[in-house]
Amino acid sequence: MRKNIALAILIRYPDLNPLEDFTVRDDGEGQYLDHWNNSYSKPSEAELDEWWSHYLFAYQNNSYREKRFAEYPPIEEQLDAIWKILNLPKNSEAWFMKVRMNEIKEKHENPLRMKK
Numbered sequence: 069m070r071k072n073i074a075l076a077i078l079i080r081y082p083d084l085n086p087l088e089d090f091t092v093r094d095d096g097e098g099q100y101l102d103h104w105n106n107s108y109s110k111p112s113e114a115e116l117d118e119w120w121s122h123y124l125f126a127y128q129n130n131s132y133r134e135k136r137f138a139e140y141p142p143i144e145e146q147l148d149a150i151w152k153i154l155n156l157p158k159n160s161e162a163w164f165m166k167v168r169m170n171e172i173k174e175k176h177e178n179p180l181r182m183k184k
Contacts, residue, residue: 077116126180
């Protein structure tokens with residue numbers, strides 16, 4: 069898989085907006101970072117390579133997703149809880165559902181999310 073600079077940046081800084089906070093170009097000789105307009109330091113080529121390697125590793129080893137889905141409550145329960153939130157914002161059953169989902173997410177971290 070060819071290095072995708074924009075994806076590498078979004079792995080590290082998921083809050084950035086492509087085309088607004090940065091732009092990547094390819095004039096036929098490979099991708100390069102054309103524009104960087106945000107509060108983060110402009111990444112070096114080595115950092116981009118590291119972030120891309122992190123993405124490739126996570127892409128090839130995404131068993132965390134299967135583990136999460138195996139432990140999540142059934143979709144029917146999730147949807148029921150969502151509707152209860154919409155109709156009864158203070159419903160404790162929905163709150164417990166969210167706590168349970170967050171515990172599972174922490175247990176099986178998404179390797180695409182890098183800690184800042």
